[in-house]
Amino acid sequence: MKTVKYIGILITASTLFFSCVPLNQFRELEEANTELSDKVDNLSSEKELLEGRNEELKELADRLKKQVAELTADTLKKGREVRGCRNDLQKLRTEYEDLLTQLRNQTGAGDSEELLNYLQKLQEDLQAREDALIASERDLDAREKELQEAMAKLAAAQKELETAQAELAAQNQRLLELEQALARKDSASNALRQAIADALTGFDQSQLKVHIKNGKVYVSMEEKLLFGSGSYQVSAEGASAIRQVANVLGNKKDINIMIEGHTDPVPYSSGKLLDNWDLSVKRATSVTRILLENSAIDPSRVIAAGRGSHVPLVSNDTPEGKRKNRRTEIILTPRLDQILDILETN
Incomplete structure (x- = not known):
């Protein structure tokens, strides 16, 4: 038996009455599903960075507000001092002009010298006073x-803060x-698992197990439930189980x-x-045919694949292990259209 690993996809028009979506589409959905948790983690990290930047900008804005308040008070004080100097200077000039006029009108030498x-x-x-005023x-x-x-600076900081707050709000909304x-996807997966x-x-x-792994619901049926040894004809009991899933x-x-x-x-031919x-x-195709007896299932959503012996659940070293692997x-896989739309929109 060849040991090259591949996925056999049997889509033969003369023998199949269903169609299969391209395998790469399924893989894309699978990759998208596994990447979503990382995207949530990345968004959470970005949110933390934005929150930190917000706090820094708030502190900067508070410091600048305090500085502006202090400078405003100091400027007002300096303004009052300047006005006081101007008033004093004006009084001195007036007094000087008055005395100069008196001097011109004085006739006594002693008084003139004193003046x-x-x-x-x-x-x-x-x-x-003029120097002090200047x-x-x-x-x-x-x-x-x-x-x-x-x-x-305060206006720029407030504008940056508003922008950061808007980004944080948008990021919070996106993450939410x-x-x-x-x-909703996890809830739907859990509900689907329970229903099956x-x-x-x-x-x-x-002989069967229904569980969730990596966001997908797995319905695993052992060979004994579905087929005879080396056969691909589904047993009556197996067909009944498949129809229950199809319903x-x-x-x-x-x-x-x-x-x-x-x-x-074990080599087989x-x-x-x-x-x-x-x-x-x-x-896989035998199970698919029975599954598609339910006409409500769109064949374009179905892929039939053979994995051979290359994806075992457990070791094949024991008869029990081989049984579980057959x-x-x-x-x-729940469709991720809504989630992908959210990511693309944002």
Whole structure:
């Protein structure tokens, strides 16, 4: 028997009355399903980064607001000082002009000398006040400029904060929608698993198993339930079990179905079949035909595949292991259209 690993897909128009979706489409769905958890994790990480950036921007905005408040108060104080200097300077100028007028009208030498001395002192005081006024105005201009720069920084920080908050809100909404869609998918998978398990309660539970793995529902039936040794003709009991599954799937329009045949590695050949690959494919298509007796199941959602002996559940070293590995699996994959639409939209 050839040992090259492959998936045998039997789609022969003369022998099959159903169609199969391309295998790559099933693989794409499978890959998308396995990547969704990583995408949720990535979105959660991005959300944490955005939340951290939000906090940084809030702290920056608070610091800038405090700085603006301090600069505003200081600018007001400097403004009052400048106005006070101007008032004092105006008073001194007025007093100086009055004294100068008196000096011009004075006739006594003693009085004139005393008035001149006072004028000299007043002029010096006037010059000092003018110098102080110029310094205060220069300081006020610098503070006003610093205030304007701080206000510009604050406006930029607030704008960036608003943008970050909008991004965070959008990210939260995106993550919420994705988590809700995933939760609905998981809920649907659990409901489907339970419905099929309930439908198969009348069969030997040691020969079948219904479980969820990687977001897909697996209905695994051992060879003994479905086929005779080396045969691909489904037994009456096996056909009944398959029809029970078909009844559940008939109302599930958003489920893609893959039927996989599996064998043990014991070499096999017969007049019609070459090896275990052929046997696994024929068993898969035999199950598929019975499944599609339910006309509510769209054949375009169905894939029949043979895996030979290359995907064992357990070791083939024991007869018990070989028995468990000789099985047919109906793998049900919920369609991810809604989830993928959410990812593409966002």
